[in-house]
Amino acid sequence: xxxxxxxxxxxxxxxxxxxxxxxxxxxxxxxxxxxxxxxxxxxxxxxxxxxxxxxxxxxxxxxxxxxxxxxxxxxxxxxxxxxxxxxxxxxxxxxxxxxxxxxxxxxxxxxxxxxxxxxxxxxxxxxxxxxxxxxxxxxxxxxxxxxxxxxxxxxxxxxxxxxxxxxxxxxxxxxxxxxxxxxxxxxxxxxxxxxxxxxxxxxxxxxxxxxxxxxxxxxxxxxxxxx
Numbered sequence: 001x002x003x004x005x006x007x008x009x010x011x012x013x014x015x016x017x018x019x020x021x022x023x024x025x026x027x028x029x030x031x032x033x034x035x036x037x038x039x040x041x042x043x044x045x046x047x048x049x050x051x052x053x054x055x056x057x058x059x060x061x062x063x064x065x066x067x068x069x070x071x072x073x074x075x076x077x078x079x080x081x082x083x084x085x086x087x088x089x090x091x092x093x094x095x096x097x098x099x100x101x102x103x104x105x106x107x108x109x110x111x112x113x114x115x116x117x118x119x120x121x122x123x124x125x126x127x128x129x130x131x132x133x134x135x136x137x138x139x140x141x142x143x144x145x146x147x148x149x150x151x152x153x154x155x156x157x158x159x160x161x162x163x164x165x166x167x168x169x170x171x172x173x174x175x176x177x178x179x180x181x182x183x184x185x186x187x188x189x190x191x192x193x194x195x196x197x198x199x200x201x202x203x204x205x206x207x208x209x210x211x212x213x214x215x216x217x218x219x220x221x222x223x224x225x226x227x
Contacts, residue, residue, distance in 0.1 A: 005049070006046075006049045006070070006211075009053075010053060011073070012055055019203065020203070026226070031043060057077055059071040059206075063085075064089055064208070070207045072095075074098060075201040076100070076102055076180060079201075080142050081142075088210070095205070098202050099182065101199070101200055102140060102179070102197070102200075104147070105193060106119070108191045110122070113195060114195060115195055117151075124155055134156045135173070135175045136157065136159060137159045137169075137174035137177045138178040138179060140198075144178045159173060166189075205221065
């Protein structure tokens with residue numbers, strides 16, 4: 001009988017790729033690649049395991065669609081994913097690296113805005129005085145809507161950010177931003193201050209819920225959970 005292949009999805013580039021590879025190495029799971037640029041690898045001594053290199057967003061999508069069994073990605077991307085994807089994935093381990101906060105930030109010139117309650121008042125002022133909705137630049141529309149709903153703020157519109165979100169207020173394309181921040185330095189450089197933190201994120205180990213039926217999956221999850 002042919003063995004089922006276990007697909008492990010890991011990060012394809014950047015500092016988080018190196019950190020993910022460290023987790024494999026530490027737990028004696030040696031990744032073998034034909035070349036550094038190869039997007040497919042194997043684990044020495046585990047013939048039924050295939051390693052696929054993807055970007056962080058693709059990993060969440062692939063786990064939700066059953067393409068992958070186990071994957072390393074960001075908690076923020078999992079939480080931002082559509083309910084149909086998010087509900088099919090479980091979080092097994094939050095690692096102590098790849099940390100960042102998803103924050104709500106406004107211009108330092110907004111002296112009267114220090115918390116979400118103030119922002120609600122300001123959003124009504126925008127509509128009454130400027131005859132438009134308060135603009136919010138973000139790459140995280142789902143988490144942004146969830147946050148605004150939880151605060152009872154309705155007078156706003158989201159602007160999809162495709163570049164450096166922190167600079168959108170200086171460019172005049174947005175009034176506030178919702179974005180990831182690791183040290184806060186980029187926010188300070190753009191004259192922004194944080195009024196709330198939506199989510200504390202880090203790199204995490206995830207698995208597809210339906211993949212637990214595959215032989216060997218639980219063992220690999222247990223090994224990769226040792227950071």
